[in-house]
Amino acid sequence: MSFLFELDPKSEFVSDGVEKFRHEIRKSYVEACEKDPELSQAKIAEELGVNRSVINRRINDGANLTLRSILELLWAMDRDYVFETFERKDDVTHGDNCPPRVNVASANSEIKTQNMSFKLS
Secondary structure (H helix, E strand, C coil): CCCCCCCCHHHHHHHHHHHHHHHHHHHHHHHHHHHCCCCCHHHHHHHHCCCHHHHHHHHHCCCCCCHHHHHHHHHHCCCCEEECCCCCCCCCCHHHCCCCCEEEECCCCCEEEECCCEEEC
16 A cells, blocks of 8 residues: 655655755765774764664664754764755755855865755765
């Protein structure tokens, strides 16, 4: 059995944003593990003082993601982040809306030119 849900514009915007964050968290975890083969969910859990299953849920399905939990995960993975907002264009859907090329500063690194909306690196 399948269901079709039609989302209002606000719910669609939020849903798209949550999915982008989930994707970036998973991508950051994979990249961090490639850089440090000793990194594991258990090691991250130990550093953060939580059970490994909590880390698994946060990385794989975005369960209980808050700004604090996202930043704690990034810290434990030795990753940095960039957060950027920009004005939406009225003539395109949310998924097609791309930010202009701008200079953005990450929390702990030099200014660099990037083209992105949500980027956790």
